[in-house]
Amino acid sequence: MARNKSILTEAKQIERAVTLIKLGARLQVLESETDLSYERLLRLYKEVSGKSPSKGQLPFSTDWFMTWQPNIHSSLFLNIHEYLNKTAEMDEIDVVIKAYQLYLEQIHAQNLEPLLSVTRAWRLVKFVDNGMLTMTKCNACGGHFVTHPHEIARHYTCGLCNPPARAGKGKAAGGLTMASASSLPAD
DSSP: OOHHHHHHHHHHHHHHHHHHHHHTTOOOHHHHHOOOOOHHHHHHHHHHHHSOOSSSSSOOGGGGSHHHHHHHHHHHHHHHHHHHHHHOOOHHHHHHHHHHHHHHHHHHHOOOOOOOHHHHHHHHHHHTTTTSOOOEEOTTOOOOOOOOTTTOGGGGOTTSSSSSTOOOOOOTTTTHHHHHHHHSSSO
16 A cells, blocks of 8 residues: 555656646755656656756845836745645645736736746745745735845835836737736735
C-alpha cells in the first residue's frame, strides 16, 4: 500500500513538473516544488521543452514588480492567486499553476503579451509569503495592487488610475485598459 502511494506521489510530481516546464518555469522552481532528483528533472526538462534549461540565478529583486506595466500584470495574477487560495483546496504550487494559467487566459483575451513569467509569478508569491510585498487597495478604483508593505494605503493610487507621464496608452503599448482592470477582484 505504501509503495502504491509513493508511485502516485511521484507520478503527481512528474505531472506538476511537466506542467511547470510547459508554462516556462526555470529548473530551480522545479527543484523547489518537487522531490524529483536534479538529474531526473534535467532529463524531463530536455524531453518536454526540447532544449536545455536556462542557466543563472532566479530574479530576486522586488523592484521589477513595482514598475508600471509589470505591477499591473503582477497585480492581476496575485488577485487571481489570492482568490483561488481562499476558495479552492489545492497545494500551494497547484494554486500558482492555476492562477498563472488564468492570468494567461485574461492577458490573451485582451490581445496582450504576458509580461509575467511563471517563474516571476512563483517568486511573487514567495515575496508576499515572506512579507516583502503585499497588496494595497487603490483609493481611486478600489482594486488591489502589488506594493511594498510600508506603502501608505490611505493615499495609494494604482498605475491604471495614475499612469506615469511617459507611459503609452492602450493596447498598442501592451497595457491593460481600465475596462480590463475592472475585472480585478475588489476584495
